[in-house]
Each structure stands twice: as structure tokens, then as C-alpha cells.
Amino acid sequence: MRLAVLLFCMAxxxxxxxxPVSLIPLPAELQRAQGSFKVGNGMSIVVPAxxxxxxxxxxxxxxxxxxxxxxxxxxxxxxxxxxAIVFRRAPGAGAHVEGYTLEVTPQSIxxxxxxxxxxxxxxxxxxxxxxxxxxxxxxQVPALxxxxxxxxxxxxxxxxxxxxxxxxxxxxxxxxxMAQHKLNVLHWHLTDDQGxxxxxxxxxxxxxxxxxxxxxxxxxxxxxxxxxxxxxxxxIRDVVAYAAARHITIVPEIDMPGHAQAAVAAYxxxxxxxxxxxxxxxxxxxxxxxxxxxATFQFIDNVLDEVMALxxxxxxxxxxxxxxxxxxxxxxxxxxxxxxxxxxxxxxxxGWFIGRIGNYxxxxxxxxxxxxxxxDGGVPADATxxxxxxxxxxxxxxxxxxxxxxxxxxxxYLDSVQSDLPDEAAGRNPVRDLENxxxxxxxxxxxxxAQAVHVLGAQANAWTEHMPTMQxxxxxxxxxxDALSEVTWSPAASRHWSDFLSRLPAQLERYAAQKIPxxxxxxxxxxxxxxxxxxxxxxxxxxxxxxVNYGAIHYTTDGSTPSLHSPLYxxxxxxxxxxxxxxxxxxxxxxMLAAPRTRVLDRADLLSxxxxxxxxxxxxxxxxxxxxxxxxxxxAPVYAVNVFDTCQQYMGAPLGGxxxxxxxxxxxxxxxxxxHDIKLVVSRPHTTPYGExxxxxxxxxxxxxxxxxxxxxxxxxxxxxxxxSVNPTQGEHTLCLVFTAPTDGPLYAIGRVxxxxxxxxxxxx
Numbered sequence: 233m234r235l236a237v238l239l240f241c242m243a244x245x246x247x248x249x250x251x252p253v254s255l256i257p258l259p260a261e262l263q264r265a266q267g268s269f270k271v272g273n274g275m276s277i278v279v280p281a282x283x284x285x286x287x288x289x290x291x292x293x294x295x296x297x298x299x300x301x302x303x304x305x306x307x308x309x310x311x312x313x314x315x316a317i318v319f320r321r322a323p324g325a326g327a328h329v330e331g332y333t334l335e336v337t338p339q340s341i342x343x344x345x346x347x348x349x350x351x352x353x354x355x356x357x358x359x360x361x362x363x364x365x366x367x368x369x370x371x372q373v374p375a376l377x378x379x380x381x382x383x384x385x386x387x388x389x390x391x392x393x394x395x396x397x398x399x400x401x402x403x404x405x406x407x408x409x410m411a412q413h414k415l416n417v418l419h420w421h422l423t424d425d426q427g428x429x430x431x432x433x434x435x436x437x438x439x440x441x442x443x444x445x446x447x448x449x450x451x452x453x454x455x456x457x458x459x460x461x462x463x464x465x466x467x468i469r470d471v472v473a474y475a476a477a478r479h480i481t482i483v484p485e486i487d488m489p490g491h492a493q494a495a496v497a498a499y500x501x502x503x504x505x506x507x508x509x510x511x512x513x514x515x516x517x518x519x520x521x522x523x524x525x526x527a528t529f530q531f532i533d534n535v536l537d538e539v540m541a542l543x544x545x546x547x548x549x550x551x552x553x554x555x556x557x558x559x560x561x562x563x564x565x566x567x568x569x570x571x572x573x574x575x576x577x578x579x580x581x582x583g584w585f586i587g588r589i590g591n592y593x594x595x596x597x598x599x600x601x602x603x604x605x606x607x608d609g610g611v612p613a614d615a616t617x618x619x620x621x622x623x624x625x626x627x628x629x630x631x632x633x634x635x636x637x638x639x640x641x642x643x644x645y646l647d648s649v650q651s652d653l654p655d656e657a658a659g660r661n662p663v664r665d666l667e668n669x670x671x672x673x674x675x676x677x678x679x680x681x682a683q684a685v686h687v688l689g690a691q692a693n694a695w696t697e698h699m700p701t702m703q704x705x706x707x708x709x710x711x712x713x714d715a716l717s718e719v720t721w722s723p724a725a726s727r728h729w730s731d732f733l734s735r736l737p738a739q740l741e742r743y744a745a746q747k748i749p750x751x752x753x754x755x756x757x758x759x760x761x762x763x764x765x766x767x768x769x770x771x772x773x774x775x776x777x778x779x780v781n782y783g784a785i786h787y788t789t790d791g792s793t794p795s796l797h798s799p800l801y802x803x804x805x806x807x808x809x810x811x812x813x814x815x816x817x818x819x820x821x822x823x824m825l826a827a828p829r830t831r832v833l834d835r836a837d838l839l840s841x842x843x844x845x846x847x848x849x850x851x852x853x854x855x856x857x858x859x860x861x862x863x864x865x866x867x868a869p870v871y872a873v874n875v876f877d878t879c880q881q882y883m884g885a886p887l888g889g890x891x892x893x894x895x896x897x898x899x900x901x902x903x904x905x906x907x908h909d910i911k912l913v914v915s916r917p918h919t920t921p922y923g924e925x926x927x928x929x930x931x932x933x934x935x936x937x938x939x940x941x942x943x944x945x946x947x948x949x950x951x952x953x954x955x956x957s958v959n960p961t962q963g964e965h966t967l968c969l970v971f972t973a974p975t976d977g978p979l980y981a982i983g984r985v986x987x988x989x990x991x992x993x994x995x996x997x
Contacts, residue, residue, distance in 0.1 A: 443461060512905065
């Protein structure tokens with residue numbers, strides 16, 4: 233059945249063609265024609281004389297295709313030549329802003345556009361046509377005619393450099409990929425509680441103090457003594473110019489009035505209390521706000537002056553989100569200010585605050601954009617709203633006449649995990665997989681046609697609390713950025729999920745050629761068995777599935793690495809225990825969609841569960857995948873935690889003949905600022921100094937099957953083992969595993985829980 237589906241998709245999607253048109257995003261209009269045009273080494277790209285922008289786009293193509301395919305093309309100025317690639321200005325091709333036409337005939341290739349961006353995007357499309365696979369050298373480009381333009385003006389990605397810092401080269405690498413996806417806005421999150429990343433020459437303490445934090449447990453277990461960094465103004469100018477050359481505008485975000493702890497750490501007088509806090513090490517919502525006196529506004533104005541000098545973007549992002557008002561409420565001076573301004577409350581004061589900043593930006597020819605909380609207290613008439621708390625903010629803003637950028641959580645939050653597979657990287661739940669992103673509609677259905685014109689576009693966000701390295705960021709962003717690019721560029725009516733999947737293998741090969749460590753979660757072969765049935769029978773029925781049900785899964789049962797010559801999975805198969813299953817997913821062209829995954833099927837494996845496989849106990853669906861230290865440099869290990877309730881369940885545990893339980897556990901930093909949600913944290917009584925892992929049978933208030941005391945943190949490693957004997961019982965039961973550690977101390981998580989049968993050798997988990 234699976235093979236039949238694959239063959240059908242190949243026929244429908246055109247995968248069986250010798251030269252499939254694997255373009256992402258899908259052009260607005262594309263027509264195939266007869267024949268092809270061969271592009272080889274030394275071919276000319278002809279550009280108009282004295283047209284610097286056309287030459288830059290051509291040079292971009294020359295450089296990119298040389299790196300990706302080893303093809304070396306030559307640029308020449310002048311009139312169109314036969315058997316050449318021609319870049320040309322054509323007013324008719326510019327009917328749409330950023331639009332272009334691209335025509336391939338057996339005699340030549342012509343790229344035409346009415347504006348600079350159109351020529352550039354034509355070059356990007358041609359690059360994809362020249363890289364239909366991973367081969368090197370000459371390529372046959374199928375004859376076709378493309379008329380293309382973007383659906384939305386704002387096609388964005390947000391990079392959070394405040395929580396974790398990326399190098400200039402890292403940012404440029406991301407800009408390169410954005411350009412190849414026809415995205416045109418990098419929203420650069422540069423300040424927050426955990427770091428101030430932009431040099432402000434008038435206020436050097438912002439980077440001398442605010443750009444650095446002392447991590448929890450600094451200097452232990454690989455955690456650095458000091459973490460941070462910042463971008464000099466020279467570096468920022470370089471990055472802005474690099475982006476502009478790729479037709480990407482960088483919109484900086486300087487958070488206010490909340491998320492201000494790093495700034496207040498540098499200059500306490502701009503805060504509410506006048507006291508100097510440390511730069512925060514806690515993810516979440518911290519309490520520090522800007523003051524609202526004249527001196528603080530002068531500080532902010534001076535900062536914005538330098539920001540505007542560095543970033544020519546029309547928009548300046550001022551944050552405005554998650555500003556809990558406790559400090560304002562507790563300040564007599566600020567309460568007096570509210571009364572003097574005849575404001576209703578602290579929300580209205582935030583509206584006044586944002587309004588003042590908006591007026592300052594307007595006076596300098598700029599426009600304010602902020603997260604949707606800016607609507608709560610009133611907002612300047614020309615402000616643009618970035619909707620992150622679902623679509624409600626966008627709907628409210630558009631109905632009020634404000635322009636809107638759709639960026640809702642969790643729909644477009646790329647720090648959300650891409651799967652619930654055991655080897656998925658760190659991130660937040662719920663899962664937002666490739667198809668979730670592709671299905672996103674930037675136009676809320678509640679808006680009328682007249683209101684919908686206020687939707688400028690959409691943006692995905694790469695928040696980095698749980699993405700400490702660029703490898704994490706790239707894993708989270710790619711290939712979900714392909715889905716976003718098609719959502720924001722291609723006509724809604726022409727987008728089809730199966731067709732998108734058929735075009736994705738070539739894009740994955742482009743990533744591989746550029747050494748982009750993309751996530752293969754969508755295609756990963758999951759090796760599924762009914763563990764308890766296998767234990768009873770001594771045999772396992774194995775099912776192989778992948779998230780998107782696309783591609784061909786090849787597998788082995790002898791421990792060898794699967795290849796295209798290995799058996800093709802079509803239906804569940806049976807193996808005798810013990811056995812080792814390996815499986816990998818391939819595209820129809822033979823390229824690998826997902827690296828091989830392995831599962832050892834033996835008694836120990838079937839009697840154990842990884843912590844990331846154990847669901848939360850009923851009552852709280854909050855869940856994170858985190859690493860042992862906040863500033864980890866590797867991708868693994870990863871642990872599942874619920875910071876509100878440290879309770880997980882082992883469903884259907886086969887307790888017959890089990891004499892003991894073994895748990896590999898880890899002690900984590902409880903570096904979470906929960907603000908008013910702190911009241912939701914469940915605290916349980918403990919009977920030993922550091923708490924216990926208590927195992928309940930059947931229900932979380934059921935009989936205690938085992939109690940495993942937690943060791944003294946001062947005299948044990950971060951990772952440790954817990955063991956306890958259990959009384960003999962029969963049947964399958966749900967185990968409720970609850971940590972009772974004090975909630976003002978470390979956070980604990982399960983690496984693996986193993987059931988130890990009576991006939992297993994002592995000391996073997």
C-alpha cells in the first residue's frame with residue numbers, strides 16, 4: 233500500500249521526470265515547454281551596461297552557483313547575446329513590486345524585472361533551476377516560462393540574539409538562506425533581560441555590563457564562567473549592508489518598557505527601584521521595567537538615535553510585550569505620575585509610554601512596530617502590530633486600522649519542537665511540524681476583505697532560550713523555513729502539501745551542499761513496536777512510519793546500515809528477539825531524506841522508557857525539552873521537564889516478575905522566571921533533605937510502589953542513578969513518577985526509567 237501511494241505521488245507530483253522543477257517557493261505562474269537549455273562552464277551572463285543592480289544580482293548568481301555546483305559563469309555587459317543568460321530591465325515585468333519573469337528556451341535564458349529586487353529574485357529562482365540535484369558541472373534546464381511576484385510584502389524571520397549570542401558570520405549565514413527563500417525582513421531581537429547586544433557609544437555600560445551574565449553553576453559541568461557578547465557598530469553596519477545586498481531589511485528590536493533587566497543592570501537609574509540587578513540568567517518574564525521620568529526618556533531617545541543611525545529600516549521594533557506592572561504598582565513616584573497624567577492605570581501608562589516613543593520615531597521619519605500588548609493601553613495611530621498571542625491581536629489591530637504582521641505562538645514559533653520523537657532537539661511543546669507551518673494562513677478568517685489589506689505578511693520567530701548554538705538555530709529553522717517561504721510568497725490557491733513535498737528533496741540537497749545542518753524530523757523513520765506484546769511472545773511486530781508519510785523507507789535487521797538495496801518497507805514485519813533494526817528514508821531520486829535510525833530490540837529496551845517518551849501527568853500540559861545546562865554547546869542529551877509539575881507517567885508498565893526499578897536522573901537549573909504564574913507550581917511534601925522520586929501505582933495518588941531519595945547536590949554529579957526494590961505484583965500498570973524536591977532548589981528530570989526483572993543479573997538496569 234505504501235509503495236502504491238509513493239508511485240501515485242511520483243506520477244502526480246512529477247518526480248519521475250528527468251528534470252523536475254523543484255522550486256521553493258512555488259512561483260505565481262509557471263508553464264512548462266518543450267526542450268531544454270544547457271548551462272555549462274564559461275557561459276555568459278549578459279547584463280545591461282551601467283546597471284549596477286543587475287550586475288550585483290548576476291554576480292550573486294555566479295558566486296552561488298560556483299559554490300553549489302562548481303559551475304563558473306562569466307558576466308559581460310551589453311546587448312543580449314545568443315545562447316546566453318540575459319538579465320534585463322523590462323517595465324512590463326515589474327507590474328508587481330519585487331516581481332520578475334524568467335523564460336528558458338532551447339536557445340537562451342532571460343530574467344526580466346522592473347525593479348532591483350525583482351532581478352535578484354529572478355536570480356534566486358535561476359539558481360534553483362541550476363541545482364536540481366547534488367551533481368556537479370553542466371546542467372540541462374527545462375524550457376519554461378515563469379511570471380512571479382510575492383503574495384505579501386513582509387516575509388520575515390526573527391532571530392533572538394539576546395538570550396543566546398550568534399557571531400556575525402552566523403547571522404550572515406542565516407541571511408544567505410533567507411535570500412535563497414525570498415524572505416525580505418530579518419527582525420533582530422537585540423536586547424532583553426538576559427543580554428544587551430548592540431553597542432551604544434553614549435552608554436558604554438550597556439555592553440560592558442549588560443552584554444554579559446554569570447550563568448547558573450558557572451564553571452561547572454561545562455557551563456562557562458561568563459556568557460555573552462555584543463555587536464559593535466561597525467559590525468552592525470557590515471551586517472546591515474550584507475542584508476541590503478540580498479534585498480533584506482533588518483528591523484532591530486529594543487525592548488521597552490519591560491524585558492529591561494540587562495539595561496537596568498548597566499544603568500540602575502533608568503529602572504524603577506534605582507537598585508542594580510544582575511543581568512538575568514532566568515528564561516521567562518522578569519519584573520524589571522524602565523522608569524517613566526524625563527531622564528529615562530532622554531536615555532531611551534539617545535539610544536534610539538544611535539539605533540536609527542545604524543538601521544535605515546522604516547520600522548523600529550520596541551517590544552512592548554510581557555511588561556508585568558508590579559514595580560510600577562509599588563512605586564509612589566510612578567503612581568503619582570499616573571495621577572498627574574490623568575491615566576486610568578498601569579496599562580494606560582504603558583500606552584502613554586509607547587505613544588511617546590512612537591511620536592519620537594515619527595518625528596525622525598520612522599514607524600513604531602511592537603508586539604500585540606501595545607494595544608492594551610492604547611497605541612499611536614500609525615503603529616504596526618506584530619501579533620504573537622494567537623490571532624486576536626491581529627484581528628483587533630486590523631479592525632482599528634493598524635497594519636499587522638502575523639507571528640502567532642505557537643503556530644510560527646520555531647523554538648517549538650518539530651516532532652515528539654525520542655531524538656528530537658531541545659525546544660518547547662506543542663509540536664509544530666513542517667506541515668503545521670505549511671498550513672498556516674496569514675489572513676485571519678474573522679477579517680473582512682477591507683480589513684485584511686492591513687495584514688502586511690507573516691514572520692516566524694527563532695527564540696533562543698533553548699537554542700544556545702547556531703546549530704540549534706539551523707536545526708529549528710530548516711526546512712520549516714521552506715514552508716514559511718511558500719506561505720508568504722506563493723498564491724494561496726496554488727499551494728498543495730503533496731506538491732511541496734515533491735519539491736523538497738532538491739532543497740535538502742542544496743542544504744547539504746552548503747553544509748546547513750537541517751532537521752530531518754519530518755522524514756525520520758520511527759521504529760514502532762508493541763513492547764509488552766513483544767515481551768510476552770519473544771517476537772516483535774515492527775512498524776516503520778515517518779511524520780509526513782513521504783519517501784521510501786529501507787531497513788535492515790542485521791545491524792547493517794540500510795541503503796537503497798536494502799528491503800523496502802511496505803507493511804509490518806516480525807523479528808525474533810533480540811534484534812537490531814535500522815531504517816532510513818529516501819526520495820525517489822535516491823537521495824537520503826533522513827539519516828538512518830537504530831533501535832535495539834531486546835528485553836532491556838522493551839522494559840525501559842526514555843524520559844522524553846513519558847507523558848505529563850494529568851493537570852498540566854506545559855512541557856519543555858531542555859539540555860543539562862542552559863548554555864550547552866552540544867545537541868544532546870535532552871530531557872523533558874514541566875516546570876510547574878515534575879510528574880510523568882509510564883503507561884502500561886509490565887510489573888509481572890519485576891523486582892526493582894532503576895532510574896537515570898539529572899539535576900537541572902531551575903532558571904525560569906514565572907512572574908505571576910509562580911502560584912501554579914506544584915509543591916509536594918518531602919521526607920528526606922533533598923526530596924525523593926516517588927513512584928505511585930495506577931494513579932498519582934495511588935499506592936506507593938517505590939521511594940527513591942535524591943542525593944545531596946553538593947556531593948553528587950549532575951547525572952546520577954536511583955534504584956529501589958519493588959514488591960512483586962502482576963499485570964500492566966500505570967506508574968506515576970513524581971519528584972518531591974523543594975521548589976526553591978534544583979529541577980529534576982528523568983533520563984530513562986528501567987524495570988528490572990527478578991531473573992536479570994544484579995546491577996544490570
